[in-house]
Amino acid sequence: MILTKNFNKAFLLLTYLIGCFPILTFGMRSVTTIVWSILGVFIFFRKQEDYKLTKDIWIFVLPFLILAFSLTYSANLQFGIAILIKMISVIIFPFIFYLNSDFFTKKQISKIIYFFVFSVFIIIIYQFIQVGLNYTFITDNITLQEIKSNGFFALNEISEEKISQIKLRRFRNFIIKISNTHTTYQGLWISFSVFFLASKLKKAKRKLFLLGIVLLIALLSIWFYMISVRIAFLAFIVSIVVYIFIFSEFSKRKKILISVLFSGIFLTLLMFENPFSIRVKEYYKTGFSLLEKKSKATEFNSSNVRNGIYYCDFKLIQESPLFGVGVGDVQDKLNGCFRDNLGSKIYNWHTFNSHNQYMFFWISSGVLGLMSFMFLIFKVFMFSLKEKNKFLFFITLLIAIFFLTENLLERSDGLIFYSFFTGVLYFNSLKE
Numbered sequence: 001m002i003l004t005k006n007f008n009k010a011f012l013l014l015t016y017l018i019g020c021f022p023i024l025t026f027g028m029r030s031v032t033t034i035v036w037s038i039l040g041v042f043i044f045f046r047k048q049e050d051y052k053l054t055k056d057i058w059i060f061v062l063p064f065l066i067l068a069f070s071l072t073y074s075a076n077l078q079f080g081i082a083i084l085i086k087m088i089s090v091i092i093f094p095f096i097f098y099l100n101s102d103f104f105t106k107k108q109i110s111k112i113i114y115f116f117v118f119s120v121f122i123i124i125i126y127q128f129i130q131v132g133l134n135y136t137f138i139t140d141n142i143t144l145q146e147i148k149s150n151g152f153f154a155l156n157e158i159s160e161e162k163i164s165q166i167k168l169r170r171f172r173n174f175i176i177k178i179s180n181t182h183t184t185y186q187g188l189w190i191s192f193s194v195f196f197l198a199s200k201l202k203k204a205k206r207k208l209f210l211l212g213i214v215l216l217i218a219l220l221s222i223w224f225y226m227i228s229v230r231i232a233f234l235a236f237i238v239s240i241v242v243y244i245f246i247f248s249e250f251s252k253r254k255k256i257l258i259s260v261l262f263s264g265i266f267l268t269l270l271m272f273e274n275p276f277s278i279r280v281k282e283y284y285k286t287g288f289s290l291l292e293k294k295s296k297a298t299e300f301n302s303s304n305v306r307n308g309i310y311y312c313d314f315k316l317i318q319e320s321p322l323f324g325v326g327v328g329d330v331q332d333k334l335n336g337c338f339r340d341n342l343g344s345k346i347y348n349w350h351t352f353n354s355h356n357q358y359m360f361f362w363i364s365s366g367v368l369g370l371m372s373f374m375f376l377i378f379k380v381f382m383f384s385l386k387e388k389n390k391f392l393f394f395i396t397l398l399i400a401i402f403f404l405t406e407n408l409l410e411r412s413d414g415l416i417f418y419s420f421f422t423g424v425l426y427f428n429s430l431k432e
Helices: 002-019 026-046 055-073 077-086 089-099 106-133 135-139 144-149 160-179 183-199 207-227 230-247 252-271 275-286 302-319 330-342 357-387 390-402 412-427
Strands: none
Touching (some): 002 106, 026 412, 055 077, 055 089, 055 412, 077 330, 135 160, 160 207, 183 230, 230 252, 275 302, 302 330, 390 412
8 A cells, every 4th residue: 555655756756757848858858758657557456457449549549549650651660660769648648548547636737737847937037038148149230141041141131020020030040949949839838827817817816826916927928928929829819819719707798809809919919010910920931931942031021931841742642532642751852842842942941841740640640640630629529518628628739720830749849748738638527
């Protein structure tokens, strides 16, 4: 009995530690996950329960299995295996939480999320300090190297708007370098953290605790604004508005007013120059234009680069709509499309994935892979509505929107967030 209690405590503590993944190194994440998984399996078998797998866990596992099957018709097996190993956590976390269903109480799950929010706060404070220490570098005039890398020869050739874009890119690159985390994932983490903290405002009985939550929300919101992640802002606004209409007890009139308020905030941000408006207007002005071989560096921006990526995504889907090209050949096929159909040199500077998680599954494993993945998201979404699990609902809707522009499951920062929180919230009823 004492041994079982110790194993349970260790499992719980490791779960709290994984919840702090934003401030853990990639090595620590891997080691902690492995030990946690072994311990979770051991605890399950000590209970001597029937371990017949139910359909719930198969829904989580099936998209990954279909991806793995696509290796059978992939030419580049090495890349395919590497992708599957990188994505293995997408089934590890749900599976361990499934084996230990109802292990966690409502209070413990809340504590896990508090650990996550605290770690997000730590990494943002660190970045704030670094920005302060390097303020001169971040805000200084653009350098000769920046001028040349953007295809210009002199500063007087560059418009003020372009200078703002270059400085914003410099700031974002600085943030990514010091934190080893892309701003997109920080936007994802902040969105959920703000939602979680806001849900605690009503229940805060102590004034000091209430003040702490308000200040933390303010800090996270300021950083959210500074990093200017378009998809994060859009996903957050949509998820909040949908949540209010479905879960809140406000009158219909109040719900409409809140929706108008959020829309007003969005439009206000677009009216004056700021990091967010620079990013949004870039896409508006770029439209659906594609970069070609003759395109100059002065024309490059994140929006038209993405246009080219989506063009190649759809082209590959048209070529192999039923079975896909195989998970091992996705990147090779994309690189070939960039080279043969677009020809712009910017696609040789970096490796660009599909930038859409749904497209990734379709290109990799065809219609069956896409449908299994979409059914998983739909199933979790409907479960959250049925159980009135507001955190699972918000995370599912938030990530479903993020999947439209990002391959979250190919990077640890997005993969752990999705699989860890979806697993614990889906397989553990929020009991007291």
